[in-house]
Amino acid sequence: MTSLFTLANICAAAVLVSLTAYVVLAGADFGGGVWDFLASGERKREQRELIAHAIGPVWEANHVWLVLVVVLLFTCFPPAFALLSTELNVPLGLMLIGIVLRGCAFAFRAYDVKPSATEHAAGRIFAGASVITPLILGICVGAIASGSIGKVSANAGTYARFFAPWIAPFPIACGIFALTLFTFLAAVYLTVDAGATPVREDFRTRALLAAVAVFVAAFGALGLAYYFAPDLHKSLMTSMWTLPQQLATGAAAVVAIAALWLRHYIIARVAAATQATLILWGWAMAQYPAIIPGRYTIDQASAPRATLVFSVWALVAGSAVLFPSLWYLFRLFKTRNSSPG
Amino acid sequence: MTDLFAARSQMAISLAFHIVFAAVGIAMPVLMVIAEWRWRRTGDEVYLDLAKRWARGSAILFAVGAMSGTVLSFELGLLWPEFMRYAGPLIGMPFSLEGFAFFTEAIFLGIYLYGWKRISPARHMLAGVAVAVSGVVSGIFVVMANSWMNTPAGFRLVDGVPVDIDPFVAMLNPGSFSQTLHMSIAAYAATGIAVAGIHAFMLRRDPANVFHRHAMSIALFVAVPAMIVQPVSGDLSARFVAQWQPVKLASLEGQFQTQQGAPLRIGGIPDMDSRQTRYAVEIPRGLSFLAFHDPNATVKGLNSVNRTDWPHVPTVHIAFQIMVGLGIYMALLGVWVTVAALRTRSGIFTDRRLLGAIAVAAPMGFAAIEAGWTVTEVGRQPWIIQGVMRTADAVTPMPALVIPFAVFSLLYLMLGVVVTVLLYRHIVKSPI
Ligand code: HDD
Ligand code: HEM
Ligand code: HEM
Numbered sequence: 001m002t003s004l005f006t007l008a009n010i011c012a013a014a015v016l017v018s019l020t021a022y023v024v025l026a027g028a029d030f031g032g033g034v035w036d037f038l039a040s041g042e043r044k045r046e047q048r049e050l051i052a053h054a055i056g057p058v059w060e061a062n063h064v065w066l067v068l069v070v071v072l073l074f075t076c077f078p079p080a081f082a083l084l085s086t087e088l089n090v091p092l093g094l095m096l097i098g099i100v101l102r103g104c105a106f107a108f109r110a111y112d113v114k115p116s117a118t119e120h121a122a123g124r125i126f127a128g129a130s131v132i133t134p135l136i137l138g139i140c141v142g143a144i145a146s147g148s149i150g151k152v153s154a155n156a157g158t159y160a161r162f163f164a165p166w167i168a169p170f171p172i173a174c175g176i177f178a179l180t181l182f183t184f185l186a187a188v189y190l191t192v193d194a195g196a197t198p199v200r201e202d203f204r205t206r207a208l209l210a211a212v213a214v215f216v217a218a219f220g221a222l223g224l225a226y227y228f229a230p231d232l233h234k235s236l237m238t239s240m241w242t243l244p245q246q247l248a249t250g251a252a253a254v255v256a257i258a259a260l261w262l263r264h265y266i267i268a269r270v271a272a273a274t275q276a277t278l279i280l281w282g283w284a285m286a287q288y289p290a291i292i293p294g295r296y297t298i299d300q301a302s303a304p305r306a307t308l309v310f311s312v313w314a315l316v317a318g319s320a321v322l323f324p325s326l327w328y329l330f331r332l333f334k335t336r337n338s339s340p341g
Numbered sequence: 342m343t344d345l346f347a348a349r350s351q352m353a354i355s356l357a358f359h360i361v362f363a364a365v366g367i368a369m370p371v372l373m374v375i376a377e378w379r380w381r382r383t384g385d386e387v388y389l390d391l392a393k394r395w396a397r398g399s400a401i402l403f404a405v406g407a408m409s410g411t412v413l414s415f416e417l418g419l420l421w422p423e424f425m426r427y428a429g430p431l432i433g434m435p436f437s438l439e440g441f442a443f444f445t446e447a448i449f450l451g452i453y454l455y456g457w458k459r460i461s462p463a464r465h466m467l468a469g470v471a472v473a474v475s476g477v478v479s480g481i482f483v484v485m486a487n488s489w490m491n492t493p494a495g496f497r498l499v500d501g502v503p504v505d506i507d508p509f510v511a512m513l514n515p516g517s518f519s520q521t522l523h524m525s526i527a528a529y530a531a532t533g534i535a536v537a538g539i540h541a542f543m544l545r546r547d548p549a550n551v552f553h554r555h556a557m558s559i560a561l562f563v564a565v566p567a568m569i570v571q572p573v574s575g576d577l578s579a580r581f582v583a584q585w586q587p588v589k590l591a592s593l594e595g596q597f598q599t600q601q602g603a604p605l606r607i608g609g610i611p612d613m614d615s616r617q618t619r620y621a622v623e624i625p626r627g628l629s630f631l632a633f634h635d636p637n638a639t640v641k642g643l644n645s646v647n648r649t650d651w652p653h654v655p656t657v658h659i660a661f662q663i664m665v666g667l668g669i670y671m672a673l674l675g676v677w678v679t680v681a682a683l684r685t686r687s688g689i690f691t692d693r694r695l696l697g698a699i700a701v702a703a704p705m706g707f708a709a710i711e712a713g714w715t716v717t718e719v720g721r722q723p724w725i726i727q728g729v730m731r732t733a734d735a736v737t738p739m740p741a742l743v744i745p746f747a748v749f750s751l752l753y754l755m756l757g758v759v760v761t762v763l764l765y766r767h768i769v770k771s772p773i
Contacts, residue, residue: 089739
């Protein structure tokens with residue numbers, strides 16, 4: 001076996017880390033949109049205000065993680081990027097529309113000088129797009145993980161080539177799973193952002209309900225994987241790292257739920273984020289060393305060495321600027337005593 | 342509509358849309374920081390009000406800029422997968438660095454917009470400076486990637502495959518200096534004059550309004566130097582094009598025959614079939630002089646290459662005339678403002694003719710940016726990478742591209758309308 005720490009693997013890990021950050025951070029912003037959509041009860045208005053307040057300062061920065069995923073992918077793994085954007089052209093296009101509508105509608109609503117006029121329409125679009133985007137993101141990941149990308153010949157029909165790989169039970173189950181996961185993350189984070197207000201209880205209940213939904217969706221997806229993504233299922237169930245990974249994910253989930261139950265919100269936040277991270281890494285480990293299972297391994301898809309070397313340096317230099325700034329941003333707006341204002 | 346044409350149109354619409362918000366993202370933070378700084382220096386609350394209003398209005402534009410930029414980074418793959426497969430390792434460098442610049446920009450923007458009461462005034466202003474710096478840096482990186490398409494460098498072609506890749510050389514390709522310089526200046530000129538124009542319009546109705554006076558002064562302070570130097574930077578770009586992309590130069594000048602001592606053509610309509618440019622005012626030897634700083638230099642004509650290697654000449658030529666025309670108007674306006682301001686400080690607020698001339702110029706910078714990019718991009722056709730890869734070979738195999746083209750055009754149209762309405766509300770709500 002070759003070393004784990006090759007340049008290509010380091011770049012692939014950077015893609016994975018960025019994707020994880022996107023899920024853990026921006027995923028919750030989308031989940032917030034879902035809760036905006038589902039706002040109910042007597043504190044409907046307060047719920048919506050809390051969501052807007054929690055997302056406002058950070059969503060643009062959180063969103064950049066996705067840009068980084070794309071950029072790293074086309075720099076370090078150009079054939080994989082070309083293949084993905086060809087075969088997943090339709091869902092990626094739809095996801096983009098969702099991303100644009102969500103972001104713009106949020107900004108329109110937040111910065112309008114006469115909010116009453118736009119609030120309603122923009123609010124609807126913001127919420128609707130927040131539901132659709134995670135769904136499609138999950139579908140794309142599911143299509144990759146199930147190994148159906150790059151299998152159809154270039155002469156196959158339009159449906160077979162551009163639709164069949166993702167309009168399938170397993171990818172759709174992954175889409176639903178992503179949606180429930182983002183919704184869960186959002187509810188958990190919002191219990192922290194709420195501070196000691198009555199809305200906190202609203203989101204505590206919602207987080208617990210969402211946890212059940214995550215559980216159901218996860219087992220649904222796993223069950224479907226057995227039939228529709230057998231390779232993935234096999235390596236998820238039988239590799240040597242399987243047991244520790246699954247135990248750790250399960251433990252994180254239990255801690256998150258217990259902490260919610262006992263109202264230790266900060267612990268719940270950390271545990272929920274850990275749970276999401278471990279799920280993504282489990283997927284990555286299951287398909288390693290493939291980047292697009294059944295088509296490209298990380299090495300086969302990687303750019304020439306000079307580019308990888310440069311990318312690693314760019315990552316180091318970029319992180320030196322990025323992490324302190326991010327830390328400052330989150331310290332300002334996401335610590336407990338940062339009351340709205 | 343062929344798929345290729347739909348893809349090109351979608352790319353063009355997306356970029357034409359994004360560039361407006363990108364230019365605002367580069368220059369607007371500078372205006373906000375200056376207003377905030379003036380407030381701290383003078384204690385004049387009007388400046389603070391101005392900074393806050395600008396911030397609130399620009400926040401909308403920033404968000405639309407970020408979203409449309411995200412569309413673009415996906416579109417590179419959704420529309421041009423073969424191009425990205427080929428060019429990714431070469432131009433990924435500036436794009437990755439740009440990614441980090443976006444991060445700093447978005448992070449400090451969040452701090453700037455939401456941090457008025459949370460951090461000290463000095464830190465708040467520093468956050469604004471960080472936004473301004475990362476804005477221009479991201480612009481520079483992405484334009485470097487574009488200029489690589491015009492002057493590809495940093496690799497050797499062996500049997501059509503790039504080898505010996507050097508991403509650093511690719512990033513600092515021959516075109517990068519003149520192009521990034523010209524674009525950065527353009528962003529300050531266009532945004533500055535647009536803002537100044539709006540306030541000049543308001544001042545014509547209400548000349549004593551301090552809010553509009555402060556706003557226009559700051560905007561002009563940024564715009565005027567940029568407008569005055571832009572033709573100089575444009576001359577550098579043109580000479581650079583003459584050297585590296587002779588076919589593009591020939592099309593932007595409507596030069597069909599290779600000619601010694603070629604004339605400069607002002608206006609006119611190039612006819613690709615009869616291979617001549619009609620109705621132009623010709624200045625003898627002007628082109629040779631401008632392009633090579635030698636009145637007797639030989640300028641290559643379009644005839645020196647096959648017609649299949651020509652771009653659509655009238656589009657390029659007319660777009661170039663528009664940019665240069667607007668550029669000259671703006672430069673002269675810049676001189677006028679400078680002279681008027683030097684004569685009496687407050688003269689610029691009361692001279693109705695000058696205010697009118699500034700108000701009229703409001704859309705000109707953005708029009709020049711759109712025209713300039715048309716020159717650059719259409720002028721490079723039929724190549725997506727000059728001399729290396731044809732646009733037709735880069736396009737995705739996906740059929741029915743007219744559908745995404747229609748959908749995204751509609752999306753941009755809708756966003757454009759909403760943004761206009763929202764900004765209009767911001768402006769009419771300004772203090773009277
Ligand atoms: C405020 C906007 C603005 C103004 C006033 C001008 N330009 Fe410009 N021009 C641009 C905005 C712009 C641009 C949109 O920013 C371009 C497109 C690509 C680029 O790098 O800059 C551009 C491109 C561009 C190019 C093509 C560069 C290439 O393809 O690599 C040339 C030759 C010029 N310009 C020349 C001029 C001249 C001689 C001007 C004289 C007045 C001028 N520009 C004014
Ligand atoms: C700096 C970043 C830019 C990059 C990397 C870039 C890249 C591209 C690519 C890949 C294409 C499609 C292939 C081609 O037609 O050559 C294209 C076309 C085009 N772009 Fe750009 N572009 C950039 C900036 C811009 C901007 C700001 C505009 C603004 C108006 C613009 C206008 C166009 C137009 C009009 C076309 C279509 C040309 C044609 O097909 O005739 N570009 N660009
Ligand atoms: C193919 C070409 C381009 C791509 C792929 C692209 C990509 C992007 C992306 C992903 C963003 C969003 C960053 C965020 O989330 O905050 C963005 C914003 C931005 N882009 Fe572009 N861009 C392109 C062309 C250009 C050009 C030609 C310029 C101008 C010089 C430019 C300057 C900027 C700036 C200044 C921002 C920040 C804008 C703001 O926040 O309003 N980009 N771009």
